[in-house]
Each structure stands twice: as structure tokens, then as C-alpha cells.
Amino acid sequence: MKMRIEFELNGKPVSAEVEPRLTLGDCIRHELLQTGTHIGCEHGVCGACTVIVEGDAVRSCLTLAVQAAGKRVQTVEGLANGDNLAPLQQSFQKHHGLQCGFCTPGFLMTAHALLTHEPAADEERIREVLSGNVCRCTGYLSIVKAVMDARPAYQANKAVQS
Amino acid sequence: MSARIPLVGKPIERIEDRKLLLGRGSFADDIHRDGMLHAAILRSSVGHGLIRHIDVSAARALEGVHAVFSAEEIGRPVPRIPVRLFPNDGMDPFRQPVIADGKVRFVGEPIAIVIADTPAIAEDALELIEVDIEVFPAVTSIAAAVAGPALLFESHGSNRIFGYEIRRDELADIFETAAYTRRERLYVHRHTGITMETRGVVAEWNAADGYMRCWGAVKVPFANRKILAGMLDLPEDKVEMIEGNAGGSFGVRGEFFPEDFLIPFAARKLGRPVKWIEDRREHLLAITHARDVECDIAIACDGDGHILGIRADMRMNIGAYFRTSTTIAPRNVGQFVPGPYRVPAYSADVAVIASNKSPSGTYRGPGRFEADFFRERMLDLAADDLGIDRVEFRRRNLLTEAELPKPFPAITPNPVVTELDSGAYEHVLDLCLAKANWADKQHLQGKLVDGRYHGLAVCCFVEGGAAGPRESARMVLEDDGTISLYVGSSAVGQGVETILTQIAADAMELPLDAIRVFHGSTTYVKEGWGSYHSRSTVMGGNAVLLAAAEIKSQMLAAGAGLLQCSGQEVSYENGRVIAQHGGSVGLKELAGKDIAFEATFHNSKHTYTYGSHVAHVAVDAETGHIEIVDYVAIEDAGRIINPLTLHGQAVGSIVQGLGGALLEHFVYDEDGQMLSGSLADYLVPLATDFPNIRTSSIELRPSPNHPLGAKGAGEGGTIPVGGLLANAVAAALRDFHVQPTELPLSPDRIWRLVQDAPAQSGA
Ligand code: FES
Ligand code: FES
Numbered sequence: 001m002k003m004r005i006e007f008e009l010n011g012k013p014v015s016a017e018v019e020p021r022l023t024l025g026d027c028i029r030h031e032l033l034q035t036g037t038h039i040g041c042e043h044g045v046c047g048a049c050t051v052i053v054e055g056d057a058v059r060s061c062l063t064l065a066v067q068a069a070g071k072r073v074q075t076v077e078g079l080a081n082g083d084n085l086a087p088l089q090q091s092f093q094k095h096h097g098l099q100c101g102f103c104t105p106g107f108l109m110t111a112h113a114l115l116t117h118e119p120a121a122d123e124e125r126i127r128e129v130l131s132g133n134v135c136r137c138t139g140y141l142s143i144v145k146a147v148m149d150a151r152p153a154y155q156a157n158k159a160v161q162s
Numbered sequence: 163m164s165a166r167i168p169l170v171g172k173p174i175e176r177i178e179d180r181k182l183l184l185g186r187g188s189f190a191d192d193i194h195r196d197g198m199l200h201a202a203i204l205r206s207s208v209g210h211g212l213i214r215h216i217d218v219s220a221a222r223a224l225e226g227v228h229a230v231f232s233a234e235e236i237g238r239p240v241p242r243i244p245v246r247l248f249p250n251d252g253m254d255p256f257r258q259p260v261i262a263d264g265k266v267r268f269v270g271e272p273i274a275i276v277i278a279d280t281p282a283i284a285e286d287a288l289e290l291i292e293v294d295i296e297v298f299p300a301v302t303s304i305a306a307a308v309a310g311p312a313l314l315f316e317s318h319g320s321n322r323i324f325g326y327e328i329r330r331d332e333l334a335d336i337f338e339t340a341a342y343t344r345r346e347r348l349y350v351h352r353h354t355g356i357t358m359e360t361r362g363v364v365a366e367w368n369a370a371d372g373y374m375r376c377w378g379a380v381k382v383p384f385a386n387r388k389i390l391a392g393m394l395d396l397p398e399d400k401v402e403m404i405e406g407n408a409g410g411s412f413g414v415r416g417e418f419f420p421e422d423f424l425i426p427f428a429a430r431k432l433g434r435p436v437k438w439i440e441d442r443r444e445h446l447l448a449i450t451h452a453r454d455v456e457c458d459i460a461i462a463c464d465g466d467g468h469i470l471g472i473r474a475d476m477r478m479n480i481g482a483y484f485r486t487s488t489t490i491a492p493r494n495v496g497q498f499v500p501g502p503y504r505v506p507a508y509s510a511d512v513a514v515i516a517s518n519k520s521p522s523g524t525y526r527g528p529g530r531f532e533a534d535f536f537r538e539r540m541l542d543l544a545a546d547d548l549g550i551d552r553v554e555f556r557r558r559n560l561l562t563e564a565e566l567p568k569p570f571p572a573i574t575p576n577p578v579v580t581e582l583d584s585g586a587y588e589h590v591l592d593l594c595l596a597k598a599n600w601a602d603k604q605h606l607q608g609k610l611v612d613g614r615y616h617g618l619a620v621c622c623f624v625e626g627g628a629a630g631p632r633e634s635a636r637m638v639l640e641d642d643g644t645i646s647l648y649v650g651s652s653a654v655g656q657g658v659e660t661i662l663t664q665i666a667a668d669a670m671e672l673p674l675d676a677i678r679v680f681h682g683s684t685t686y687v688k689e690g691w692g693s694y695h696s697r698s699t700v701m702g703g704n705a706v707l708l709a710a711a712e713i714k715s716q717m718l719a720a721g722a723g724l725l726q727c728s729g730q731e732v733s734y735e736n737g738r739v740i741a742q743h744g745g746s747v748g749l750k751e752l753a754g755k756d757i758a759f760e761a762t763f764h765n766s767k768h769t770y771t772y773g774s775h776v777a778h779v780a781v782d783a784e785t786g787h788i789e790i791v792d793y794v795a796i797e798d799a800g801r802i803i804n805p806l807t808l809h810g811q812a813v814g815s816i817v818q819g820l821g822g823a824l825l826e827h828f829v830y831d832e833d834g835q836m837l838s839g840s841l842a843d844y845l846v847p848l849a850t851d852f853p854n855i856r857t858s859s860i861e862l863r864p865s866p867n868h869p870l871g872a873k874g875a876g877e878g879g880t881i882p883v884g885g886l887l888a889n890a891v892a893a894a895l896r897d898f899h900v901q902p903t904e905l906p907l908s909p910d911r912i913w914r915l916v917q918d919a920p921a922q923s924g925a
Contacts, residue, residue: 019282029191029192030194035185035192036184037185038358039191040359040360040442041840041841042441043442043841046358075185076183076185077185079184079185080183083184085180085183085184089183092179092183093175093176093179093180093183096806096809098179099656099657099810099814100357100358100408100409101178101182101187101407102357103358104183108183127853128849128850130849131848131849131850131851133849134841134846135849136355136412136818137655137810137814138810138817139815139816139847139852140847140848140849141855142810142813143849144849144853
């Protein structure tokens with residue numbers, strides 16, 4: 001028994017026919033074919049699937065697609081301005097904050113939500129929030145640096161949409 | 163013309179990053195094909211048993227299910243996974259079938275595969291399969307496997323299924339006559355390099371052309387193509403492996419697994435593309451496991467602390483079967499115990515033990531992480547017993563430059579000759595001690611500060627890299643004057659595209675954007691090898707140098723023709739062929755002259771990166787918690803192509819080593835059930851765990867064995883961590899006389915060690 005849902009994805013209205021048991025992550029990836037969001041565990045531990053719903057970082061593997069109906073959803077595909085990397089993404093590149101890149105969309109969305117709410121977050125706060133995401137390649141030092149270094153852009157609130 | 167500044171050695175931002183940051187990567191689960199079906203796999207829930215009966219009728223009848231295959235439908239004899247590295251006839255009976263036929267030997271072993279319209283239907287159908295398994299007693303620990311009576315392979319009569327002998331000079335009566343000897347039993351637990359992207363395969367069969375295309379290849383696409391072609395009875399050029407982005411390898415992912423046969427098999431049978439994506443529980447159950455080795459080790463020294471000999475008797479628990487890379491760790495653990503030290507006489511016997519656990523294979527620093535734990539623990543124990551400072555003890559025993567190259571102890575069967583190539587071991591030890599403020603911090607050893615005991619340790623290691631035999635690179639001059647570089651190396655997140663672009667750009671004297679690297683399909687070069695044993699930079703990089711040299715001479719010949727002069731009257735500079743008489747042509751003008759070459763770099767000599775690490779820990783004796791107060795690492799990589807990516811490898815591998823030493827543990831119960839089957843139970847390092855790591859890579863002694871001079875790096879960070887941390891904890895808890903003999907150094911183990919300590923003092 002499928003249901004029809006509509007929501008806003010990266011600023012554009014989208015709709016999908018989904019079974020009630022379909023997760024938001026699978027809906028975005030396999031129904032709407034936006035594959036930037038990654039699924040690493042399906043049990044809420046790794047954070048790879050993090051997307052932003054109404055301004056808050058959520059785990060799309062634990063959220064049902066039907067729960068997103070009528071809401072504003074942002075994924076990694078909505079971070080850049082066209083082909084121009086957002087300051088947060090640039091900072092990841094500069095500090096080598098990614099190796100295989102599988103965890104990266106989750107880290108970007110977690111950090112984007114954090115810095116949007118708390119543009120002056122200190123290192124400890126950043127580490128603590130990022131500790132909800134698993135990266136197996138980098139050892140995290142470069143990710144933490146990249147997020148810290150992106151703060152001025154959020155403080156200036158320029159070139160960043162929430 | 164202005165001098166061109168070399169790109170090699172510069173911290174160039176990675177070419178790979180852009181796509182990944184934009185969410186435009188191409189991982190296995192991102193592949194969607196028209197008409198694609200989905201697979202799910204029924205796995206044994208029993209550690210050891212005999213399949214009496216499988217009834218798939220109800221599953222087959224479920225709407226949306228297209229097929230269910232078990233050994234019956236796949237056909238007997240069921241194909242078995244070959245041993246890729248150091249195969250030996252003696253291993254044949256113990257190779258893993260691609261689907262269980264008769265016996266099941268570990269929880270997670272595939273029994274049947276369902277193909278359906280959606281992953282959800284396929285999973286629903288799994289529940290409808292009825293399997294009747296006669297349960298046998300299982301063996302999971304080394305002790306149980308050795309004791310029996312349960313046998314994984316009854317006809318073999320023992321769970322000891324293979325063995326290696328490693329020897330250097332005769333031990334003779336050293337242990338009877340030495341001034342000092344000590345013997346210990348040490349153990350490194352089972353853990354591995356789980357990757358953030360689980361495994362995945364998409365297979366598509368083109369019946370008209372008899373052509374099989376597979377997505378999801380990682381690490382060794384060419385080797386897997388060969389194996390799959392053999393199993394499907396297809397010529398190799400009718401099988402294509404496509405490597406998109408790979409979400410990590412660390413050695414464990416990308417080897418040939420059962421699903422690498424099952425999914426293409428199903429796709430061909432059904433004439434539809436089939437996708438399978440592993441879930442996290444399957445990943446933990448069935449990915450290549452590692453470590454799990456115990457060692458009875460004895461060391462003999464003279465009265466001045468010079469090592470006279472080491473004797474080791476090891477048992478490595480490889481799990482239920484031999485797979486592609488299973489041989490490496492038992493070989494390495496035997497060969498790497500001497501490490502960078504002078505161990506005049508050495509003898510090791512490594513028994514390969516089968517048990518009802520997941521099959522094991524290579525994981526970052528295979529066998530070396532374990533060997534370094536055994537050795538460095540023994541060095542600290544010996545130094546303490548002899549009353550010699552631990553640094554001084556190492557100085558007395560480190561190999562000097564004059565003693566290099568130094569052959570490794572000989573191994574049989576499947577002997578290979580390899581030697582430590584070059585290095586200033588003691589000098590780098592000094593650099594590391596200085597950076598860690600070792601001398602200034604000695605007063606902290608064993609000291610209680612704010613409720614925690616402080617301890618520091620230092621150790622030295624070598625890392626092998628640059629495995630042969632060959633690697634290929636093909637360069638083609640394109641119509642627009644750019645150069646396409648096709649390589650057999652594979653990308654596993656280590657930045658190989660950027661690194662090979664830097665090397666090629668320098669060799670061709672061109673800017674970065676004049677080179678485009680193509681990797682990730684077995685159609686790009688005739689023969690490729692892949693990414694393992696820290697080899698991509700050295701092997702791939704040298705193949706690029708060879709290809710560049712050849713196409714430059716082709717350009718000179720073609721340019722001379724255009725400029726109407728002889729080959730002797732032209733030279734190549736910054737992408738132009740220049741004639742002595744003054745004229746010149748650029749690459750665009752040379753395009754269309756069929757300038758292309760595929761080069762193969764051959765190498766049988768390994769490189770040995772080396773270095774030292776210092777750890778400063780603070781241990782809470784009441785909770786057993788260990789904090790890394792400071793961690794300093796220095797390695798000599800010979801020549802650094804890109805300091806940014808190398809630093810990333812160094813930090814990442816240290817943190818993985820810390821995970822292995824402190825957190826990560828595959829726990830099985832006696833029946834073979836895994837008790838750590840989720841990321842909530844199998845603990846990996848998080849951003850808050852190890853923030854204090856300082857590492858640097860230097861270029862001190864290039865490898866003398868190849869033109870590039872670089873040494874394989876990327877695993878070195880992991881190798882010394884276990885031994886180092888155990889030694890630091892022993893130093894911190896010295897008043898308790900606590901001596902860790904097993905990993906991981908989990909809070910409960912540390913707490914128990916303190917509780918059981920012979921002498922209580924301090925707090
Ligand atoms: S996939 Fe959602 S937390 Fe791991
Ligand atoms: S970059 Fe590979 S998991 Fe984070």
C-alpha cells in the first residue's frame with residue numbers, strides 16, 4: 001500500500017509514491033535518485049545518512065519518508081551554489097578532510113547544521129557534535145580543522161543558505 | 163623559458179575531492195540500471211553444522227521474487243575462492259565455497275540467495291526459506307580449536323591446517339647459555355578495518371555479446387576479473403570490472419568474496435541486472451577479519467642487553483577458510499618480529515588454525531601490527547629486567563645503516579627473498595624523542611596526577627611496501643593537446659589520482675590540468691594489479707615515469723618530422739618540441755600522430771618505510787580508561803609526492819591502530835555467535851577519542867630500489883600502536899606491576915589487571 005508524499009528537497013518541490021516503511025534516506029537515494037546522501041549502517045550510529053530537515057540535522061535512516069511530508073529537506077547536493085563549492089566544502093578540500101569520501105556528506109550536513117545554529121562553536125563543541133558521525137579514513141583531525149576554519153563564513157553569514 | 167616548479171612534493175589539494183564534496187560520487191549503491199533486480203543473502207545462523215535440507219518453495223512463491231539459488235541450483239562442484247597470494251596445494255581442501263554445500267562453518271556463511279524486484283521483497287523472502295541444519299559443537303578460540311574434538315574439516319583430522327617456518331641462523335644453545343632469557347605468552351585479538359561503505363556488487367549480463375559487466379570493484383579489480391572469468395567460464399576480456407568511488411579498503415575490502423560470484427551468476431541466469439548491497443551486520447559478520455594470533459615468545463640477551471636470539475611459537479586463528487589474502491598475516495607475523503633490530507638468531511613457527519569464525523585476510527599492517535606488539539612488549543620487559551633504560555636498550559639493538567640492506571629471515575613454504583632496503587633508524591628515533599619532549603617528561607613515568615597514572619613508551623617499526631610484480635600505465639596524447647593517463651592502480655581513498663597526476667605532470671613538464679587520470683576499469687590497461695601492500699605510489703608512479711619517457715621520445719620523433727630536422731636536433735621542454743634552428747611545435751600540433759604508450763614497471767624489491775612513535779597516556783586505575791595525552795609519530799617515507807595526502811594516511815592509520823589497540827574487538831561466544839554485530843557493539847574511534855596526535859613524514863633515505871625513491875606508506879601508522887600502547891600502560895601502572903599481555907586494552911581489561919595486580923600501591 002503506497003502513499004503519495006510531497007516535500008521540498010534542496011529548494012525544489014518533489015513528490016514520491018512510497019511504502020510507509022520506506023526510510024527518508026532510501027526515498028531520497030532510490031526514488032528521487034539523489035545519491036549524495038549515503039547509508040552506512042541503517043541503525044543510527046554512523047551518521048553517513050545525515051540530512052537537514054527544517055534546519056535540524058537528522059538521520060535519514062531512522063526517519064521515515066512519510067515523516068518528511070510537507071517539510072523542507074536539505075542534502076549535500078543542496079550545499080553548493082551550482083558548481084561552486086560552499087565555504088564549508090572548500091575548507092574540507094583545503095584541509096584534506098576527506099579520503100574515500102563516503103562519510104563526507106554526513107559530516108558536511110552535521111557541520112552545516114551546527115555552524116548555522118552556532119557559528120562560533122568552539123573546538124570542543126565541534127568535536128562533540130561530530131562524534132555522532134563515523135569516519136574510518138581520516139582520524140578526524142582534518143575534519144575538525146576544516147569545520148573550525150569554515151566558521152568565519154557562517155559568522156559573516158555570506159554565501160551560505162540554510 | 164622560465165623554470166617549471168615541480169609539483170611532486172607539494173601539498174596539492176586533491177583532484178578527487180570536488181565530486182565527492184558535491185555529492186556526485188559514484189559508489190556501488192549509486193548505480194541504477196534499467197530492469198535491475200535486487201539480491202539478499204540467507205546466511206548461516208549456526209557456527210558449525212551440516213545442512214540437512216533447504217526448502218525454498220515458499221520463498222520462490224512470494225510475489226516479486228524472481229529466483230532463489232542454493233548450492234543445488236548453482237551446480238556442483240560449487241566453485242571455491244582461490245588463494246590469490248602465496249597459494250599452496252596444501253590449502254586446497256580449506257578454500258571457501260561461494261555458497262555453503264553440506265557443511266556450514268561460520269555464522270554469516272552464504273546458504274542461499276534470493277533475487278527479487280526490491281531489496282525489501284528479497285529480505286522478506288529470506289524469512290520464508292526453511293533450512294534444517296544439524297548443529298555441531300563449534301570451536302572459536304585458539305585453545306578450543308587446538309584441543310578439539312570438533313573439527314572443521316573432518317578428513318584432515320586436525321584444525322591445524324597449515325604452517326610456516328621462519329629461520330635466521332641457528333638458535334643452537336643460546337637459550338641455555340644466555341645471561342638473560344624471558345618467556346611470555348602474548349595475544350592479539352580479532353578486529354579488522356571495517357569500511358564505511360559496505361560491500362556492493364551490481365552485475366549486468368549482455369547475452370548478445372556474452373559480456374559481463376560488474377560495478378563495485380575495489381582494490382584488485384584485475385585479479386577479481388580473472389577469478390570471476392574462470393568461475394563463469396568466460397574469456398577474461400568478456401568480463402569488465404568497474405571501480406567507481408570506493409568507500410575505503412584498508413586491505414579488507416575488494417578481495418574476492420562469495421557475492422562477487424553469486425551476483426554475476428544470478429545476473430546471467432536471469433538476464434537482468436542484479437544489485438546486492440551488504441548491510442552493516444553482514445559486513446561485520448563476513449568482511450575479511452584480521453589479527454587473532456597468540457604467541458609463545460622467548461628472548462635471550464647478553465648481560466649488556468644485546469639481543470642474542472628470539473624464538474616464537476605462534477598460532478594464528480584464520481577462521482573457517484583460506485581466502486584470497488589469508489596467507490599474508492601468518493607469513494608476516496613470523497617474518498616481522500625482528501623488525502628494525504639486530505636479532506642474530508631467530509626462529510618462528512606459525513601454525514595456521516581453523517575455527518568457526520569469519521575467514522581472515524589482510525588488514526592494514528597485516529601480521530606486522532601483531533609482530534610489533536610481541537616484539538616491543540618483550541623489549542620493554544627485557545630492558546626493565548636488566549635495569550637498562552628502554553631507549554638505550556633499543557639503541558643497542560637497532561640496525562645501523564652500515565648493516566643495511568639486511569635480509570629478512572627465510573620463510574618456507576613459498577619462500578620469498580626480501581631485505582630491509584635503507585634507513586637511519588636510530589636517527590629517526592632521536593627525532594621522535596625530541597619532538598615528544600621525552601627527556602623532559604620522564605619524571606611523569608608512573609606518576610599519579612589528578613587521579614590518573616601517567617606513562618610514556620617509545621617504539622620503532624618498519625613497514626613493507628611496493629609489492630610487485632608489475633603495474634601498468636598507458637599515456638595517450640589527445641587531440642586537444644592534453645594527456646590521458648590510464649592506470650591499473652585502483653583508488654581506495656588514498657588520493658592515487660592526484661598523486662599520479664603530480665608525477666605525470668612533472669615527467670611531462672606540464673601543468674596539472676593538462677593530465678587526466680583514468681582508473682577504475684579493467685578495460686583501461688591490458689593488465690593491472692591494484693592497491694594493496696602500500697604499492698600504488700611506488701608501482702603506479704614508476705609505471706607513469708616509464709610511459710612518460712617513451713611518449714616523450716615519440717613526441718621528439720614526430721616533432722622532428724614536422725620541424726624538418728633530425729631527431730638529434732630537437733629537445734623537449736615544458737610540453738613543446740624545440741628545434742635547434744629555433745622553430746617549435748606544441749602538443750596540439752603533435753596530436754593525431756598516434757602518440758601513445760603502455761608501460762609496465764617490474765619490481766621484485768620491496769621498500770621499507772620506517773620510523774618511531776611515542777605515546778603518553780594517562781590511565782584511570784579505577785575505571786580502566788586510557789587517555790592519549792600526546793602521540794608523536796615520525797616516519798621516513800623516502801620521497802614524499804604529496805605531503806597533504808601522506809599526512810592524511812599517517813593520521814588515519816594511527817587512529818585505526820588506536821581503535822585496534824583500545825576499542826575494536828570481534829567477540830564470539832563458544833557456539834560461534836558474534837556478539838559484536840553492530841556499530842554499537844563493535845566500537846570504532848570517534849572524533850572525541852584521540853584528538854592529540856602529532857605526526858610528521860620526512861624524506862631522509864630514499865629507496866635505492868627504484869627511480870622514484872618513494873617508499874610505500876599508509877600502513878606504518880597502524881603497525882606499532884598495539885605494542886606501544888601496552889608498553890605505555892605498563893609504564894603508567896608500574897607501581898602495580900601490571901604487564902598487559904593481551905589486546906585490546908579495554909577499560910574492563912585494565913581494571914581487571916589492576917585488581918589482580920600482585921602489588922597494590924598509589925591511590
Ligand atoms: S546510515 Fe544512518 S546513521 Fe548510519
Ligand atoms: S573519508 Fe572515508 S570514511 Fe571518512
